[in-house]
Amino acid sequence: MATHPKTGIKVVVVGAGFGGLTAAIECHLKGHTVSIYENFPALKTLGDIISFGANGGRIFHRWDEGRISKRLRELSIDLSEYGFRIHKYDTGEVVYHQRNPPANPETPIFNGHRGELHEVVFNYARDKLGIPIHLDQWVEEYFETPEEAGIVLKSGEKVTADVVIGADGVRSKARELVLGYVDKPKSSGYAVWRAWFPNTDMIRDPLTKEFCENGDTFNGWIGPDVHFLFSTIKNGSDCCWVLTHRDEHDIDESWSFPGKLEDVYKVLEGWDPVCRAIVEKTPSLVDWKLVYRDPLPTWVSQHARILLLGDAAHPFLPTSAQGATQAMEDGVTIAVCLKNGGKENVQAAVRAHQEIRYDRVRAIQKTGETTRDRWHKTDWAQVAADPKSIAFPREEWIHTFDAEGHAEVVFADVLKKVTNPQAEAVEGASILPSAPAVVAV
Ligand SMILES: Cc1cc2nc3c(=O)[nH]c(=O)nc-3n(C[C@H](O)[C@H](O)[C@H](O)COP(=O)(O)OP(=O)(O)OC[C@H]3O[C@@H](n4cnc5c(N)ncnc54)[C@H](O)[C@@H]3O)c2cc1C
Numbered sequence: 195m196a197t198h199p200k201t202g203i204k205v206v207v208v209g210a211g212f213g214g215l216t217a218a219i220e221c222h223l224k225g226h227t228v229s230i231y232e233n234f235p236a237l238k239t240l241g242d243i244i245s246f247g248a249n250g251g252r253i254f255h256r257w258d259e260g261r262i263s264k265r266l267r268e269l270s271i272d273l274s275e276y277g278f279r280i281h282k283y284d285t286g287e288v289v290y291h292q293r294n295p296p297a298n299p300e301t302p303i304f305n306g307h308r309g310e311l312h313e314v315v316f317n318y319a320r321d322k323l324g325i326p327i328h329l330d331q332w333v334e335e336y337f338e339t340p341e342e343a344g345i346v347l348k349s350g351e352k353v354t355a356d357v358v359i360g361a362d363g364v365r366s367k368a369r370e371l372v373l374g375y376v377d378k379p380k381s382s383g384y385a386v387w388r389a390w391f392p393n394t395d396m397i398r399d400p401l402t403k404e405f406c407e408n409g410d411t412f413n414g415w416i417g418p419d420v421h422f423l424f425s426t427i428k429n430g431s432d433c434c435w436v437l438t439h440r441d442e443h444d445i446d447e448s449w450s451f452p453g454k455l456e457d458v459y460k461v462l463e464g465w466d467p468v469c470r471a472i473v474e475k476t477p478s479l480v481d482w483k484l485v486y487r488d489p490l491p492t493w494v495s496q497h498a499r500i501l502l503l504g505d506a507a508h509p510f511l512p513t514s515a516q517g518a519t520q521a522m523e524d525g526v527t528i529a530v531c532l533k534n535g536g537k538e539n540v541q542a543a544v545r546a547h548q549e550i551r552y553d554r555v556r557a558i559q560k561t562g563e564t565t566r567d568r569w570h571k572t573d574w575a576q577v578a579a580d581p582k583s584i585a586f587p588r589e590e591w592i593h594t595f596d597a598e599g600h601a602e603v604v605f606a607d608v609l610k611k612v613t614n615p616q617a618e619a620v621e622g623a624s625i626l627p628s629a630p631a632v633v634a635v
Contacts, residue, residue, distance in 0.1 A: 198225035202537045206231065206345060206355040208333045208368060212244075213504025213521030214361030215315050218325050219257065220529035220598075228325055231345060231353070235330040237316055239309025242390035242480070243425065243434045246311075248295075248593040250519030251302035253526055256598075258318060263302050265314050270306040271410045271427045280584055282574065283417030286466030289574075290581040295588065306427060307390060307434075336360065336371040336500055340541075343499030356540045358500045359528065361521070364485070366506035372495045379485035384566070385441035386512060387453045388480045390434045393426065395475040402471050406430035415469055416584065419570045420461055422469055435472060436512065437461065438566070441483065453481030484511060489556055493548050498541035501528060501548075508555045511562030513569075516592065520555055523597035527551055530601035535609060545612040550601055558592055 203226040207214045210232035221228040246254070246266075255263040278292040294303075304311065319325045335346040336358060344354035360368020370376055393406040405411045405426045415422045424435040439461050455476065462470050487509055493502040504521030528547045535543030565587060577584045 197223050198533060200227070201225040201533055203227070203357070203532050203540060204355040205229075205357050205359060205532070206343075206353055207359045207361055208232075208336075208345060209361035209363060209504075209506070210234075210316060210319075210327055210329075211361060211363060211504065211521070212312065212315065212518045213506075213525055214359070215312075215319050216253065216522040216525030217359050217361055217503055217528060218327075218525075219315075219319050219323060220526050221532065222319075222323050222325050224529040224533040226529065226532055229353075230319075230325060230327045231331040231333055231347065232327060232329050233332045237313055239307065239313065241308030241312075242388050243305060243427075243436065244308040244311060244518055245515040246304040246522075247516055247519045247588075248298065248301035248303050249595045249597065250522050251304060252300060252596060253522050253598070254304070254315075255300055255302060258322060260299075262314060262318055263304075266304045266306065266311055267302060269310045269314070269428070270304040271412065271425055273410060273412050275409060276411050278412045278414065278586060280586075281413060281415045281466060282577075283415045283420070283422075283465050283469075286415070286468060289577050290584050292585045301594070305425070307432070333362065333367060336368050336495075338371075338495055338497045338499040340497045340499075343495070343497075356499070356537065357532065357544060359503050360500060360506050361503045361525075362506050364487075364505045364509050366502060368500060369490070369502055369506055372492065372500055372502055373490065377487060377490065379487050381442055382484040382486040382511070383440060383442060384438055384484045385443070386482045386484060387437045387439070387458055388435070388482055389473075389476040389478065390432065391475065391477050393431055393433050396426075396433055396472070399471055399475070401468055402475065405472075406433070414586075415466060416569045416572055417465065418572075421566075421569045422462075422465075424469075424472055433472070433475070435476070437473075438484070438512070443483065451481050451483075453479040455479065485509075489559070493552070494544055498544045501544050503528065508559060510559055511566060513565040514558060514562030515586075516558050516561070520558060523595070524551060524555075526597040527601045530598055531605055534602070534605045539609070542609055542613050546605060546608045549608050549612055550604060554595075561587065561589065561592070 205221045205226045205228040207218045207230045210230050218228045218230050273294045279288045280290045282289050320327050332348045333345045337344050342354045343358040344352055346352050396402045397406045412425045420439045422437045426433050458473050493507040503524040510517030531543040531547045
């Protein structure tokens with residue numbers, strides 16, 4: 195993709211997760227001058243499985259003439275043969291075999307190790323595009339005036355810009371400035387145990403070796419208020435599972451809080467023995483508490499010079515499989531809004547971004563709850579009559595969406611609306627499901 199001529203708009207992005215990196219890459223490609231400030235001191239392959247829907251794949255595919263998506267493909271699960279097999283938790287029978295949709299090279303789907311995929315995108319931003327990424331820089335404070343916005347680093351140094359994008363994750367500090375209060379998370383009542391490990395012990399066990407000897411696999415066991423998802427990746431050489439279960443404990447949101455295997459075994463009592471056989475091979479696991487946050491009243495600061503983006507604005511439940519992709523759609527949209535608005539209209543462009551994104555994000559957030567409830571309160575008689583009813587939903591309105599194309603089309607009208615609140619609502623500004631179109635493929 196050719197880089198747009200310089201716009202003269204200076205953008206500071208806080209956070210180099212997928213949201214911050216996408217915002218920075220897209221701002222660079224649209225001609226803005228962008229730099230990133232990130233707390234971590236060095237890139238580490240942290241985390242485990244992460245999902246990008248076709249609407250995220252479309253964004254990756256446009257970068258570096260398809261080279262980024264090619265690299266991500268090599269690291270991601272390939273389910274073109276195997277699909278997704280959904281089991282009843284106790285008998286282990288496969289109640290539904292969900293095939294993958296036909297591959298579209300322009301809208302690839304990626305599921306892989308968060309750290310490995312992240313490294314590809316990080317290196318593209320830093321090494322290929324030359325975006326300055328300042329590591330080991332904890333942002334202490336945000337500030338703004340009607341003319342500019344800025345951040346204060348731990349060293350006391352101030353950095354100013356036309357707009358600051360707070361892509362600083364679920365525990366965002368930028369959110370404090372935007373809202374004027376600390377938005378405390380509530381327990382969602384669920385937590386996820388998560389693990390990623392090599393297949394060494396799996397291939398020694400007759401109960402589990404089939405998952406590692408025939409390419410990539412994806413299986414889910416659905417039980418009362420619990421679901422266990424297991425995948426093998428990179429031709430079956432890496433194994434990954436996540437188990438969502440009831441949990442009211444109140445600990446911090448963290449990707450590194452250790453979990454205990456004995457606790458997992460208790461939840462799996464009475465389950466298909468294959469599940470325990472998989473879990474027994476796990477060297478270590480993470481206990482990740484799923485917190486709930488009410489939708490924020492706004493993502494935009496008082497003077498519209500600071501914008502919250504990605505998890506800072508709208509965390510997702512993993513059952514939506516859209517958290518990272520929605521952070522990417524945000525990044526694309528703000529870059530387009532700033533380009534089309536121009537340097538004189540930065541504040542209106544930031545407001546237009548929220549107008550374009552807010553309802554779509556909210557509607558997709560809700561799908562995380564509906565899928566979880568569909569699985570956790572399964573009516574097995576209904577599944578027997580209609581096996582598709584237990585499928586993982588892949589709604590067209592989510593996955594076929596082109597965030598960039600959409601922003602280009604609606605921006606001018608949305609700009610009029612945000613600069614003149616009396617104006618009529620902009621038709622089609624927020625892409626929402628016109629009908630409850632759950633397309634199980
Ligand atoms: C270490 C880690 C591991 C993860 N592992 C998984 C996983 O395995 N599976 C999954 O589905 N999702 C995972 N996630 C979450 C997932 O990446 C996000 O939900 C999604 O990609 C949206 O990303 P984001 O850019 O909005 O936020 P994040 O990915 O959370 O990125 C926010 C970034 O902001 C930085 N930051 C925060 N505060 C400051 C500050 N004050 N100053 C400077 N920098 C700051 C953080 O260090 C972080 O890099 C992980 C996130 C992290 C941070």
